[in-house]
Amino acid sequence: MENENDLKPDNYELSQQTKKANSDKIFTGIFIGFLIGIATYSTFKYGVGFFTFAPLLFIYLLVRRRNKKLK
Template structure:
C-alpha cells in the first residue's frame, strides 16, 4: 500500500498516523549509535560489505521516520488538531 501524502490524510487518519510513528529520541539515538558501531566494526574487520549496508539502510529509515513525524506535526498544527 502506497503511503498517502500528509495533506491528503483525513483528520482521524492524521491523528492515528501521528500516534503510530511518534519517535522515542533516546531509543532512536541509542539504536543509531549501536548501528554506527556495527558499521565501524565492519569497516575495520571486513572493509565494505553487506554487513555495512544493512545498518546504513536502517539509519536512513529512522531518520526518514522522524522527518515524516515533523510533517505530521506541522499538518496537525495547520488544521488545529493538537
C-alpha cells in the same frame, strides 16, 4: 456537543506526551549509535560489504520515518 475545554489536552496529558517524545528520541539516538558501531566494526574487521551498508540503510529509514512523523 462537547465544551471547547474538553477538546484541549490538560497539563498531565501534555507532560506525558512530552516524556514519551523524549524517551523516543533517546531510544532512537542509542539505536542509531549502535548501528553506526556495527557498520564501523564491520568495515574495519571485514572490509566494505553488506554489514557496512545494511545498518546505514536502516539509519536512513529511521531518520526518514522520524522526520515524516514530526511533520
